[in-house]
Amino acid sequence: MQDKIRQKARELLSSGAVKVVIGYGEGTGSRVRALFIQKPEDADRLIMDERCVQNLAVYLTKHEVRAIGKPAIVARMHVIRSINQLTYEEQFNEGDIAVIGISDSNEIVDLPDLKSIKEYAAGNPLVLTAEEKADLGKLETMTREERWNYWIEELSNCIKCYACRASCPMCYCPRCTVEVNQPQWISVPAHEIGNVEWHIMRAMHLAGRCVNCGECTRACPVKIPLRLLNQRIIADIAVNFGQSEEYALAAFNPNDKEDFIR
């Protein structure tokens, strides 16, 4: 499949259909890093294997990358879901990006337009795995106090580097809430309560938007299990609004449940 991706990249670049292909390449040691291929002859640097998991959709909203010209992106399922969500949030117009889809069974998927991306995402809805549900279950069995202490302990390591935000495709706000100082909604320094405010606020802003790619947790230099916060919300939304292709928290139905308002 790696060869198919290289071939596709070569074609897209030689024909001038795109100016850059965003994919994966060899990094330091056995690491993988994002690659920005601009010449057809460099397409052979693209790789695809089980190490290639970074959510590359984060680069689609960066003006430094968009300044190169129309991009093509090697898109695994979570990247496809991210693109779908970004499209819903009007970050792309038709023809802005080309997508080289990779299915969960490692097949190339042809996604020629935003409609096909939407349909493909709808046909592969986001569900938490059994293992992820089990990890959430561990938190659920804790008392409120135990759970609070668990998070205070984990978040005490947070250095406010914002790697979680920077690596997340959904965090594309030009001025993040924590960067607003009139008023300073969220504390800037890395102290106990400030760290809690930051992570809760970010999780809330991602509610209904997060695609569970886990990039935040991979990016965190001190390995805080941040995705648990987002997964909890994903689970809650599934229970309260059902599995839906609609962006649950932006769609309103008069029959929506209100029993969680206490």
Next chain:
Amino acid sequence: MTDKKIMKKGSLDELIKKLKSGGKRVFAPVEKGGKILFEEVDSASAMAADYVQTTLSAKDVILPRCEEMMRFTTGQGTVSMEKAPDMPPPAVVIGVRPCDARSLAVVNAVYLKDYSDALYKSKIDNTTIIGISCAKCDEYCFCTSVNGNPGDTEGSDILLTEVDGGNYLAEIITEKGKALADSAPELFTAAGGEDKAKHLADVKVQFDVRAVTAKLPGMFDGEVWITQSLRCIGCGTCSYVCPACTCFDIQDETDGNRGVRLRCWDSCGFGIFTLHTSGHNPREVQSQRWRQRIMHKFSYQPDQLQVTGCVGCGRCSRACPVDMNILQHIKEIEAQ
């Protein structure tokens, strides 16, 4: 002035206990959920073993990620300053690598030159550094390319090198180190001509830092900053794990009419670092910010402070979510 002694296997644990009973705080690398961080320890058994480098540096001990600069109470148009909080007990940091110890030269140059920063000075003056030499390195290490080496004594008060039999060769380098050794003389026995060099990692020199420093001023407008920084996502991880990064922010926080002025870590990688209130930003795009990082460490600091702002510890490259490998980038710059 360096005095060579032997610390027998097991002495480190006794030393920690003695220091603790003397009222000192003792910090050492501790393994916590897959990362290695400097934490307070009670014994040597808590110390992480068999690793190349810690995740975060020990910078937090002398340059906390968040610290109080002053406290105040405000009234109707009035302000009164409160007394500064008491100093914490003196600290001993064990397990600092020679590269980390060398970063003190950078931190001191920034914080003590011209205006002496008392917040910092009070901490560094009351901190004793017990370094531990490196028996192994990995592909991220490059201390020898920036004038360091895996057994360098610069910056440590005492440097331990593990020699045969699990004993440590203890080099007592400074007055502070001597004072600490003198507080537990039974733990430091006579050295017998141990060959330190044979217990050190082989860290190959990978670039000529003087050539890089000479080259950089002419590269300000180069394309290399754009190509290197395309995958950079603009977080602060590299600055925060780095022992030689010293930039900070000042934030006032209040609770009713009581308030504090806090100093906290900041990073030139953030978009708003240089943003004017007017909306003008001299470093609008990430390539300009990436350039600043490299220029600051390898050009401006050598020029203005006579010290290279990078010690080759490799933490930034290991921690970077997108594998920005500073060693590779500097080699690429050298080859331009």
Next chain:
Amino acid sequence: MEEKNIYQPYLMRVAAIIDETPDVKTFRLEFINEEEGKNFKFMAGQFGEYSVFGEGESTFCIASSPTREGYIECTFRKMGRVTKALASREIGDTIGFRGPYGNTFPIDQWKGKSLLFVTGGIALPPLRCVIWNALDLRDNFKDITIVYGARSVNDLVYKHELEEWGKRGDVKLITTVDPGGETKEWKGEVGFVPTVLEKAAPSSADTIALLCGPPIMIKLTMPVLTKLGFSPDNIFTTLENRMKCGIGKCGRCNVGKYFVCKDGPVFTFAQVNQLPPEY
């Protein structure tokens, strides 16, 4: 053995407030601790960090002359969190001040020379300290010319002082507003500062020029000064950049290898032309 906390501000009383324009104010500040006030010395060109405790600090030059003892003055526009909080202070309120920081205009080296000030809008405050410094030592200088403009009559700062300078016989003052910014009563020039400067054509012989203003004004004025015979090392300016510590430690205000707070803010244009384009 406690070392002085260099980040601890002086406590200052707001002694006077002047509303220069709808969003620009001048504060006169006196030291609450008179001993500190007596010992306080600064030179023209230096700046400080002004605190509203609980909101933060903001950077402005000291706009009063060092020849006037017992107080300092600053002029600022209400733009962000701290300046908005400052703008709501009342006479008698306490604020903080840290300084003086930065380098200075080398006024001592200008004895016997003529001085030409070219500035616009809210860029006059950094030069006002030099103007009053020179006027207080008037005999030290030959001709003093001030060319000052703003978008409209309302946007001119130090309106009373402009009147005062205009009435003095030993200062040549030319004020201007942008075309469309004049009122019926306006008696000054109408036109952009560079145009007005070219028309006035002051001599560059043995003259130091001080130019301060928004980038566009600088860009269009420099060729005029060059045409008049000024060389870049005789044209002085003061730069600004985002600051926090003001003393070269927080790492934020550098332009290339120089910190605006420490190696500046005063630079000649010969120096500015050597700086990389990041300010």
